[in-house]
Amino acid sequence: METVYEAVKINEYIYWVGAIDWNARDFHGYSTNRGTTYNAFLVLADKITLIDTVKEPFRNEMLSRISSIIDPGEISYIISNHSEMDHSGCLPEIIDLVKPEKVYASRMGVKTLSGHFHTIEDLIAVKDGDSISLGNMDVNFIETKMLHWPDSMFSYLPADKLLFSNDAFGMHLASNERYADEIDDYILKYEGEKYFSNILLPYSSLVLKLLDKVKSIGLEIDMILPDHGPIWRTKEDIDKIFNYYTFWAEQKPTKKAVILFDTMWGSTEKMAHVISEGLINNNIEVHLLPMKTTHRSDAVKEILACGALIVGSSTLNNNMLPAMADVMTYIKGLRPQNLIGASFGSYGWSGEAVGQVENMLKDMGVDVVDESIKAQYVPNVDDLARCFNLGKTIAEKLNSM
Amino acid sequence: MKKYKCDLCGYVYDPAAGDPDNGVAPGTAFESLPDDWVCPLCGAEKDDFSPA
Numbered sequence: 001m002e003t004v005y006e007a008v009k010i011n012e013y014i015y016w017v018g019a020i021d022w023n024a025r026d027f028h029g030y031s032t033n034r035g036t037t038y039n040a041f042l043v044l045a046d047k048i049t050l051i052d053t054v055k056e057p058f059r060n061e062m063l064s065r066i067s068s069i070i071d072p073g074e075i076s077y078i079i080s081n082h083s084e085m086d087h088s089g090c091l092p093e094i095i096d097l098v099k100p101e102k103v104y105a106s107r108m109g110v111k112t113l114s115g116h117f118h119t120i121e122d123l124i125a126v127k128d129g130d131s132i133s134l135g136n137m138d139v140n141f142i143e144t145k146m147l148h149w150p151d152s153m154f155s156y157l158p159a160d161k162l163l164f165s166n167d168a169f170g171m172h173l174a175s176n177e178r179y180a181d182e183i184d185d186y187i188l189k190y191e192g193e194k195y196f197s198n199i200l201l202p203y204s205s206l207v208l209k210l211l212d213k214v215k216s217i218g219l220e221i222d223m224i225l226p227d228h229g230p231i232w233r234t235k236e237d238i239d240k241i242f243n244y245y246t247f248w249a250e251q252k253p254t255k256k257a258v259i260l261f262d263t264m265w266g267s268t269e270k271m272a273h274v275i276s277e278g279l280i281n282n283n284i285e286v287h288l289l290p291m292k293t294t295h296r297s298d299a300v301k302e303i304l305a306c307g308a309l310i311v312g313s314s315t316l317n318n319n320m321l322p323a324m325a326d327v328m329t330y331i332k333g334l335r336p337q338n339l340i341g342a343s344f345g346s347y348g349w350s351g352e353a354v355g356q357v358e359n360m361l362k363d364m365g366v367d368v369v370d371e372s373i374k375a376q377y378v379p380n381v382d383d384l385a386r387c388f389n390l391g392k393t394i395a396e397k398l399n400s401m
Numbered sequence: 402m403k404k405y406k407c408d409l410c411g412y413v414y415d416p417a418a419g420d421p422d423n424g425v426a427p428g429t430a431f432e433s434l435p436d437d438w439v440c441p442l443c444g445a446e447k448d449d450f451s452p453a
Contacts, residue, residue, distance in 0.1 A: 108444040146409040150443035206409065 005064035008178055010223075010231070011160060013044040017065040019058035022174045027086075029330070030198045030297040034191060035174030038086055039227045041164060042066060043157070046135020047076040047101070051155055051164050052227055056089035063097075072098045077134065080105040080123075081166035083112035083151040087227055092117045104132065106143055109151035126153075144168065144210060146203050161222035168210075169241050170226030171195040180230040180237045190301075191229065192241070196248045197304040198297050202335040207249040211242065251337040253307035255398050256285040257391075260299055261312035262292055262321040267346035267378050268314045271387045274379075275310060275344065278391020284308075284398055291323040296330045303331065307398045309341040309366055310390075315353035324353070328360045340397055341366040342390055344373040351376075369397055404453040405431045410443035413453055 007015040018039040024032045038054035040062055048070065054062045066072050075098045080088055083105065091113070095103060105113055107125040114120055126132070128143035142154040147168055155164040171191040177183050200207060214221075224232040224241065232238050257279050263269040269290065276286045287302045303309060309331075313324040320328070343357040354372045361368055370393050375383035402416035414420065414434075419427040423441055425434060431450070439446055 106444075111444075145445055146443055150410070203409075 003064045003067050005061050006068045007042065007065045010041070010178075010225070014160075014162065015042045015044070015065075015069060016040075016178055016231075017042050017050075017062055019054045019061040020174050020176070021055070021058065024172070024174070027172060030172075030194075031295040032172040034172065034187070036172035036228055037174055038062075039170075039225065039229075039231075040087075041225060042069070042075075043134065043137075043139075044070070045137050047133075048074050049077040049079060049134055049139070050075050050094070050098075050100075051079045052081055052087045052166065053078075053091045053094050054089065055086045056093075059090035059093060062090070063094075074098075076101045077132075078103045079139065079155055079164075080109055080113060080151075081153050081155055081164060082149060082227065083109050083116060084149060084167075085116065087166065088113060088116065092120050095120070104141075106141070106145075106151050106153045108145065108149075109153065112149070112151040128153075144206075147206055147210060148199050148203055156219070161220045163219075163221050163224050165224055166227045167199065168207075168226065169224050169232060169245070170228035171230075173229040175230065178231055180232050180241075181234050183230055188230070189244070192244060193248070193304055194297065194301040195228075196245070197300045197334070200249075201300070201304070202333065204249040204251055204337065207245055211246055211249075248304060253338050253340070253398065253401055254305050255283070256287070256306040257308040257310060257394060257398070258287045258289065258299070258302045258306045259310045259312070260289050260291055260294075260324070260327060261345075262290065262314070262323040263312075263346075264314045264316065264321070265378075267375065268312045268344070271344050271346065271373065271375060271379055271383070272312050274384045274387040275312075275391040278388040279308075279395050280391075281388075282392055282395030282399065284391075284395045291321075291327055296327045299327050300331060300334060303336055303339075307338075307340065307401065308394050309336070309339045309361070310344070310394065311341065311357050311361065312344040313353040313357055314345050315347040315351050318350055318352050320353040320356050324357065328357065332360065332364050335364070337365065339364075339366045340369045340394060342368055342370050342372060342394065344387065344390070346375045346377065346379060348377060369394060402428075402430045405450040406453040407440045407443065407445050408449045408451055409445040410440060412440050412442040414440075414450065 041051040043049040110123040137159045140156045261272040313320040419425045
């Protein structure tokens with residue numbers, strides 16, 4: 001087997017042995033424009049332990065990195081913090097190859113891994129608060145159910161205060177730099193926001209509970225090692241990501257509006273632009289996103305820290321345009337909180353779309369603050385005045401919050 | 402008898418239906434569920450449920 005890939009030393013006994021996926025551009029419907037990494041870690045304790053594996057096609061890269069420091073057969077324990085296949089993809093093959101003494105996962109992890117890999121056996125279930133000994137050091141487990149899967153858990157090494165957080169505090173970012181302090185702040189915030197909004201947003205209340213729990217048990221953390229993207233190793237960076245997570249999870253409304261729309265002949269687009277002018281005129285930051293050319297996962301990133309969601313669609317064959325059905329279904333699943341909004345669109349004769357959009361907004365818990373605006377064929381001066389006023393009304397509500 | 406909803410994943414425990422796959426007969430009140438009963442979908446504990 002090729003051994004061109006090297007392990008990256010984190011400290012005297014921890015090595016990064018993951019894989020960098022420079023090509024990844026679609027992650028189950030989330031556009032990963034900067035690629036990603038699948039992070040896996042080797043703990044060179046008395047019982048050599050592998051924390052998580054990698055997506056199956058990257059198995060050889062991980063094995064090469066492991067082989068650069070030890071014979072993979074020396075691995076005694078494997079810990080699976082998360083069952084999703086970007087981290088468990090080659091777990092069965094690794095188990096067959098290294099023949100570990102023990103493989104650990106949470107109780108739901110055991111169930112989930114068995115449901116993915118039907119021949120996997122003898123997994124040991126651990127629960128919140130459990131601890132295992134690697135001989136000269138311990139690993140403590142913290143279950144984080146539904147952050148973001150039922151099986152999710154953290155592994156904590158009290159010896160050096162290292163938190164292996166699987167998807168939490170992670171982001172999709174391919175880089176040769178392994179640490180957040182080596183990467184531009186702009187990129188960390190961008191990809192961090194995109195990750196939180198697309199993956200963790202529905203579980204915001206659980207994120208806040210977890211952050212409270214960490215504080216209340218006095219868990220000291222010197223390094224956070226997630227399963228995607230860079231490692232947080234400075235006190236400043238650990239505080240930064242914790243503060244971001246608190247801010248993103250609280251979902252307090254801001255003076256920012258997002259307008260999503262699709263259009264057939266430019267009329268709904270024109271209405272979107274005029275609504276935007278009404279908002280800007282009243283000091284609201286506006287992100288105007290044409291859904292024909294905006295990816296749903298980028299739309300959701302903008303919604304993360306906004307106060308208003310305004311959605312427009314023309315009507316095609318009695319329904320909203322497919323691009324709008326796509327993004328609205330996606331947003332509905334992510335359960336954004338504390339938003340005000342409205343719907344708008346032009347139509348030819350039946351015009352169901354605007355009502356459908358308004359109903360979806362209400363189902364999502366968006367506080368629909370004004371009557372929806374419908375304009376037939378091409379909006380006239382009065383229609384556009386109503387659009388400008390809608391912008392103004394929403395701006396006044398946001399400014400008064 | 403009251404229904405209870407899982408705070409973590411949204412599953413609704415309906416006492417009329419029980420949770421037969423996990424040994425809970427129909428007609429079992431939420432309060433009567435064993436202490437170690439967990440959400441059949443996501444594994445959340447009884448503590449993580451709220452009245453629906």
